[in-house]
Amino acid sequence: MGNLVSKLSLSRRDLLLLLAFGAAVLLMPLWLSPFGAAYPDLLQKFVIYAIFAVGFNLLFGLTGYLSFGHAAFLGAGSYAAVWSFKLLSMDALPALIFAVAISGIFALVIGYLSLRRSGIYFSILTLAFAQMSYNLAYSVLTPITNGETGLQLALDDPRVLDRALGPQPEGLPVPHLLGLELTGYTGFFFCALVLILAFYITVKIFSSPFGLMLRAIKSNQNRMGYMGFDTKPYALTVFVISGMFAGLAGALLAITDPLAGAERMQWTASGEVVLMTILGGVGTLVGPALGAVVIKYFENIFSAFNDQILSNAFAFVPEGLRETVVAIVGKFVGEGWHLTLGLIFVLVVVFLPGGIMEGIRRIMSLFRRAQRPAKGAPARIQPAE
Amino acid sequence: MSTTERNVVLHVDDVHKNYGGLHALSDIDLEIEEGKTHAIIGPNGAGKSTLLNVIVGRIPPSKGAVVFDGQVLTGKKPHEINQLGVARVFQTPEIFPELSVLQNVMVPAFAKRDGAFKVHMMRLLDSEAGIREEAEHLLADVGLHERRDTHAGALSRGDKRRMELAMCLIQHPRLLLLDEPTAGMSRHDTNTTIELLKKIKARGMTKIIIEHDMHVVFSLADRISVLAGGRVIVEGLPDEVRGNPKVQEAYLGGAH
Structure with a gap:
C-alpha cells in the first residue's frame, strides 16, 4: 500500500x-x-x-x-x-x-x-x-x-x-x-x-x-x-x-x-x-460521473418503458383503477422521460444544491452523529475541502 | 540616518487623477523611504484610497507616474506590480471565502515562489512542506493558528483582516500597502494589530498605511502626509503634523 x-x-x-x-x-x-x-x-x-x-x-x-x-x-x-x-x-x-x-x-x-x-x-x-x-x-x-x-x-x-x-x-x-x-x-x-x-x-x-x-x-x-x-x-x-x-x-x-x-x-x-x-x-x-450514469440511465431505461410494461408492473392494482394509474405514470416514462429527469433535477437543485454527493454526505454525517452522541456544545467547525 | 542618505524606494511623481471634471488627485508628489512606515491621513473623500489604487495599478492616473525601486509601475498590470514586491491589504477584506484559512495563506506563497504562472499538476499539495510550514508560522503570528482549517468565509471581520495580513506577509513584500487595517476592529483587536505591525516594522519592511484612527497612526508612522481635496496639504514627522493648524482646519472643515 x-x-x-x-x-x-x-x-x-x-x-x-x-x-x-x-x-x-x-x-x-x-x-x-x-x-x-x-x-x-x-x-x-x-x-x-x-x-x-x-x-x-x-x-x-x-x-x-x-x-x-x-x-x-x-x-x-x-x-x-x-x-x-x-x-x-x-x-x-x-x-x-x-x-x-x-x-x-x-x-x-x-x-x-x-x-x-x-x-x-x-x-x-x-x-x-x-x-x-x-x-x-x-x-x-x-x-x-x-x-x-x-x-x-x-x-x-x-x-x-x-x-x-x-x-x-x-x-x-x-x-x-x-x-x-x-x-x-x-x-x-x-x-x-x-x-x-x-x-x-x-x-x-x-x-x-x-x-x-x-x-x-x-x-x-x-x-x-x-x-x-x-x-x-x-x-x-x-x-x-x-x-x-x-x-x-x-x-x-x-x-x-x-x-x-x-x-x-x-x-x-x-x-x-x-x-x-x-x-x-x-x-x-x-459526483459528475454519478450524474452522467443517472442521466444516461433515465435516457435509455425510462424512455424504453411503454404502457404494456407499466400495466405488468401495476398488475396488483385492481382492473378499473389500473388504466388510470398507467395513464398517469405513463406521462413520466417513455417519451416523457424528460419530465421525470426535469423533476429530479429541480428537486436536487432546490433541496440539495450540492447535488447527489451532498445528499450522500448528509446521510453519512447523520450516521456519524447517531454513532457518536453530541457531548456539550456542538461548536462544529466546518472542515475545508 | 541623515536626510542626505535617504534611500527612497517609492516615488509618486506629479500624479493627477480626474473623473470628468472632478479632480480626485492633483499634484501628488511623495517619496517613501525604505524601511519606514508612511501614513496617509485625511478626511473622507480626500483621495486616499484613489492614491493607493493608483500605486497598485488598479486605477491608471490621468497624469504622472509611480516609480518603485527604479521601475515605472504606471501602466503595469496588478499581478506584474505584485511580482515586483508590492502587496496590499484591502479596506474590505479580499480573501478566498471558500478555501480554508491555511489555504488562503498558502496561495500567495506560490505566486512568490513560482511567479505569475506555473502549473504544478502532478505534485501533491501536501508535499509542499516549506510553504505549509511558513503559512502555519505566520498564522501563529497573527493568532489564527487554531483556526487554520476553518473556511475563511466563516471568520469574523477582524480575523479576516489579520488573515489577509498574513497573506501579504508570506510574500515578503518590499512594500506593503495597508488600507485602514484596523477599521471595524474592537479596541483590543486594534491594539493587537498595532503590535503585529510594529513587529513587521522590525523586519525592515516599507509600509504605506491609510488610517482614520489617529491612535494607530501616531503609534506606527515615521512620516505622515495629510491629504485634503486630492492634494497633499502637509507632510512631515508625526509631531510636526500633530500641531499643524492646516490639518486641524482640514479635518474640521471636512466631513467630520
Whole structure:
C-alpha cells in the first residue's frame, strides 16, 4: 500500500478513493444488472459520458467558468477518431491520440477567445462557438464531416498503416486495440480503463497546487491578480485539459460505434453535461460521473418503458383503477422521460444544491452523529475541502 | 540616518487623477523611504484610497507616474506590480471565502515562489512542506493558528483582516500597502494589530498605511502626509503634523 502511494503519488485518502472508484466502474456489469442496465452498449455510454462530465467538472467545478459549448470538443474528438480509422488504422490508440490532440488545439483556440470574458459572457461565447461549429459541420465543412449523413467508414478507405502491415480482411473492419476487437464487453472494459485513468488525472489535479490555484480563481479572481498571479493562463490550461477530456470521450464514442455526426456538437449535448455535473455535485470528484450514469440511465431505461410494461408492473392494482394509474405514470416514462429527469433535477437543485454527493454526505454525517452522541456544545467547525 | 542618505524606494511623481471634471488627485508628489512606515491621513473623500489604487495599478492616473525601486509601475498590470514586491491589504477584506484559512495563506506563497504562472499538476499539495510550514508560522503570528482549517468565509471581520495580513506577509513584500487595517476592529483587536505591525516594522519592511484612527497612526508612522481635496496639504514627522493648524482646519472643515 505504501509502495503504491508513493508510485502513484497520491495521498492515502485519494488512493482509497481511486481504488474504490476503479472497483465500482469495473464491477458495473454486476451491480447494475438488478437495474436492468447491464448490457455493454449502455455501460459504454455510462463510462464515456462519465469521462466527459469529469473533464467538464475540472473547468466548471474548479474555476467556476461555465462552458455551454463543451459538446464541440466531444464532436471534434469523434470526427478526429473516425478520420484516424479511415486514413491511418483501425487501432484505437492512434485514434485516441489524434482525437485528444485535435480537441486540445480546438479548445486552445476557443478557450483563448472565450476567456477574454468571464461570467455569463464567457458562457455565451462558448455557446456561440459550439453552435457555429455545429452549423459549419452541416454546411461548409461537409467534405470533412460528411454533413447530415455523418462520417462513416467505407470499404475503400486508405487505412495506410493497416494496409502496410498486411492484406485486409473482407468487409468493414472493426476498431481494435492491438488486435483485440473492441466490441461488446471488451469495448466496455477498454472504456472503463480509460475512465479510471482520466479519474486518476482528475484526482491528481484536485490535490495539486494547480488545483488550489484554480479553486482560488473561482473564489476571488481579483485577489489572485493583486497577489501576483496571471489568472488567464491558469484558466486556459484547465480549459484545454477539459476540452481534451471531452475529445477523449468523443473518440471512445467513435471507437465503440465508428461513426460521427454533427448532432453530437449541438447545444443540447452541451447542456446535458452541465446537468450531469450539477446533478452529481459540482466540484466533487465522483459526483459528475454519478450524474452522467443517472442521466444516461433515465435516457435509455425510462424512455424504453411503454404502457404494456407499466400495466405488468401495476398488475396488483385492481382492473378499473389500473388504466388510470398507467395513464398517469405513463406521462413520466417513455417519451416523457424528460419530465421525470426535469423533476429530479429541480428537486436536487432546490433541496440539495450540492447535488447527489451532498445528499450522500448528509446521510453519512447523520450516521456519524447517531454513532457518536453530541457531548456539550456542538461548536462544529466546518472542515475545508 | 541623515536626510542626505535617504534611500527612497517609492516615488509618486506629479500624479493627477480626474473623473470628468472632478479632480480626485492633483499634484501628488511623495517619496517613501525604505524601511519606514508612511501614513496617509485625511478626511473622507480626500483621495486616499484613489492614491493607493493608483500605486497598485488598479486605477491608471490621468497624469504622472509611480516609480518603485527604479521601475515605472504606471501602466503595469496588478499581478506584474505584485511580482515586483508590492502587496496590499484591502479596506474590505479580499480573501478566498471558500478555501480554508491555511489555504488562503498558502496561495500567495506560490505566486512568490513560482511567479505569475506555473502549473504544478502532478505534485501533491501536501508535499509542499516549506510553504505549509511558513503559512502555519505566520498564522501563529497573527493568532489564527487554531483556526487554520476553518473556511475563511466563516471568520469574523477582524480575523479576516489579520488573515489577509498574513497573506501579504508570506510574500515578503518590499512594500506593503495597508488600507485602514484596523477599521471595524474592537479596541483590543486594534491594539493587537498595532503590535503585529510594529513587529513587521522590525523586519525592515516599507509600509504605506491609510488610517482614520489617529491612535494607530501616531503609534506606527515615521512620516505622515495629510491629504485634503486630492492634494497633499502637509507632510512631515508625526509631531510636526500633530500641531499643524492646516490639518486641524482640514479635518474640521471636512466631513467630520
